Amino acid sequence: QITLKESGPTLVKPTQTLTLTCTFSGFSLSTSGVGVGWIRQPPGKALEWLALIYWNDDKRYSPSLKSRLTITKDTSKNQVVLTMTNMDPVDTATYYCAHAGSGWDGGYYFDYWGQGTLVTVSS
Amino acid sequence: SYVLTQPPSVSVAPGKTARITCGGNNIGSKSVHWYQQKPGQAPVLVIYYDSDRPSGIPERFSGSNSGNTATLTISRVEAGDEADYYCQVWDSSSDHPLVFGGGTKLTVL
Numbered sequence: 001q002i003t004l005k006e007s008g009p010t011l012v013k014p015t016q017t018l019t020l021t022c023t024f025s026g027f028s029l030s031t032s033g034v035g036v037g038w039i040r041q042p043p044g045k046a047l048e049w050l051a052l053i054y055w056n057d058d059k060r061y062s063p064s065l066k067s068r069l070t071i072t073k074d075t076s077k078n079q080v081v082l083t084m085t086n087m088d089p090v091d092t093a094t095y096y097c098a099h100a101g102s103g104w105d106g107g108y109y110f111d112y113w114g115q116g117t118l119v120t121v122s123s
Numbered sequence: 124s125y126v127l128t129q130p131p132s133v134s135v136a137p138g139k140t141a142r143i144t145c146g147g148n149n150i151g152s153k154s155v156h157w158y159q160q161k162p163g164q165a166p167v168l169v170i171y172y173d174s175d176r177p178s179g180i181p182e183r184f185s186g187s188n189s190g191n192t193a194t195l196t197i198s199r200v201e202a203g204d205e206a207d208y209y210c211q212v213w214d215s216s217s218d219h220p221l222v223f224g225g226g227t228k229l230t231v232l
Contacts (some may be wrong), residue, residue, distance in 0.1 A: 037221070047158075047166065047209055049221040063124065063219050096165055103172055107213030108221065109156035111177060113165040 002026035004036075004097050004114035011120050012087050018119060022080040022097030026112075029055055029075050035100035035108055036080040038071065040093040041116075048093075052100060052108065053080055089121045124219030127210055134230045141197040143227045145210030148191060153212045155193040157186060160226075161206045169208075170195060197229070205231045 008020035037052040051071040052060045061069050070083045098110035128146040135141040158166035170186040183198045210224040
């Protein structure tokens, strides 16, 4: 049974750095083809993909946020960490981590999601 | 980056068929995945690789993809299907490889 859970601050001040941790179970991030991604959703708005880390430590980022994002993994702890610098009120959103599965074309989709964590950016 | 276009809303009566579209340039050449999101909940994968259903997803949910449009079809719609639906593609050749559509609110009348 695959589960994921996000943790981190619920409130950050503008210009601060946000650090979110995704703790998962039921799979290993050292298994070939596996990935973990981060997705966010501002209140009342659509999903936005942020970053993805692969089993081989390769990483992909949303180009619009790439300069502010860093994704890392700790395979021994079954954790993935996302940091986002220079937070702004527009970054207020629910942040999700998700298990990324892949198929015959090497493409990725999210088959298991965490419950999400609401992060508010305000002074 | 690749753009996916969904209608903001679709309405359907119970027992009827709902079709939610996802438009993109030559989307038929890409694999499309669909998510259902109910209020206050995390998204749930309902269709992957255009038409495959994860275990536990009713057969009423089906998908197709051709040309410039992918479609999520929900047959015999139930009140519990009311939710937001998002399409997603993976474009490995792009610097923005993972894209979500803007979402469609399905209302069951």
